[in-house]
Amino acid sequence: MASTEHSTAATSEMDEEKEAPPPQDLTLGWVRDALIRQEDSIVFALIERARFPYNAPAYDPCLLPQQGGRSLVEAFARGAEVLQAKFGRYQNPEEVSFFPDDLPAPSGIPYNFPEVFHPASASVTANNAIWNMYFNDLLPLFTVEGDDGNYTSTAAADLVCLQALSRRIHYGKYVAEVKFRDAPQDYMTAICAKDRDALMKLLTFEAVEEMVKRRVLKKAMVFGQTVTLEDKTFDDETKYKVDPAVVARLYDEWVIPLTKDIEVEYLLRRLD
Numbered sequence: 001m002a003s004t005e006h007s008t009a010a011t012s013e014m015d016e017e018k019e020a021p022p023p024q025d026l027t028l029g030w031v032r033d034a035l036i037r038q039e040d041s042i043v044f045a046l047i048e049r050a051r052f053p054y055n056a057p058a059y060d061p062c063l064l065p066q067q068g069g070r071s072l073v074e075a076f077a078r079g080a081e082v083l084q085a086k087f088g089r090y091q092n093p094e095e096v097s098f099f100p101d102d103l104p105a106p107s108g109i110p111y112n113f114p115e116v117f118h119p120a121s122a123s124v125t126a127n128n129a130i131w132n133m134y135f136n137d138l139l140p141l142f143t144v145e146g147d148d149g150n151y152t153s154t155a156a157a158d159l160v161c162l163q164a165l166s167r168r169i170h171y172g173k174y175v176a177e178v179k180f181r182d183a184p185q186d187y188m189t190a191i192c193a194k195d196r197d198a199l200m201k202l203l204t205f206e207a208v209e210e211m212v213k214r215r216v217l218k219k220a221m222v223f224g225q226t227v228t229l230e231d232k233t234f235d236d237e238t239k240y241k242v243d244p245a246v247v248a249r250l251y252d253e254w255v256i257p258l259t260k261d262i263e264v265e266y267l268l269r270r271l272d
């Protein structure tokens with residue numbers, strides 16, 4: 001009994017340290033560490049989705065006529081968001097809904113999230129772009145063609161990917177806030193001039209972006225290997241659960257540019 005109590009306390013302390021929401025006095029280092037941890041979630045979510053083939057009927061609005069023109073994946077995502085909103089998921093500023101209209105009021109146990117965002121900037125969202133990118137561009141790149149009939153599990157795996165990508169990209173709001181606080185004069189000049197290019201230049205760190213892309217490529221290799229007890233070497237013939245080049249491309253073409261778009265949009269409203 002005593003040892004159970006002890007281990008429960010130890011676990012919750014550890015969780016608090018790892019999963020604490022962003023502090024009000026956040027630093028760029030803190031935010032970048034959070035982004036690094038989220039890379040793991042994204043790579044694992046893609047690996048889970050890749051267990052199923054493409055499963056085209058999950059995206060066909062004709063599959064479920066009673067859903068009024070919505071595909072199974074859209075109906076599933078909307079239903080999941082309604083349930084999650086009820087329990088307060090979107091009270092967390094890290095979480096952004098894909099279908100914010102008609103979500104019920106939260107009735108869960110309130111949590112006192114620190115108010116980090118400038119209020120006028122808080123509602124910036126890229127979820128439409130993320131949804132379209134995921135289904136039109138990304139999904140065909142990392143799933144094999146085919147139909148195994150397991151559409152609900154497929155939709156559930158899609159939603160995990162979408163939510164992980166959305167959380168990462170909307171973390172651009174924290175990045176923007178901390179960069180603004182670190183150099184308010186530089187940012188204020190560009191914000192007052194509504195100069196998107198100047199803002200983009202100010203917030204871009206190319207060396208950091210290169211490191212991010214190299215790291216996610218490596219994570220996809222490490223996490224996507226089949227681990228066996230026999231010694232074996234990994235070479236060009238190694239089969240990965242998700243092609244590491246696709247993960248690097250995901251970050252290069254979509255995740256980093258969308259994060260930076262969020263940063264710019266956040267900053268443009270930062271003085272409102």
Ligand SMILES: C=C(O[C@@H]1C=C(C(=O)O)C=C[C@H]1O)C(=O)O
Nearest residue numbers: 175203204205208209212256259
């Ligand atoms: C997120 C940041 O802002 C920009 C976007 C990056 C990203 O999305 O990974 C990396 C570097 C910056 O160009 C950051 O500075 O860490």
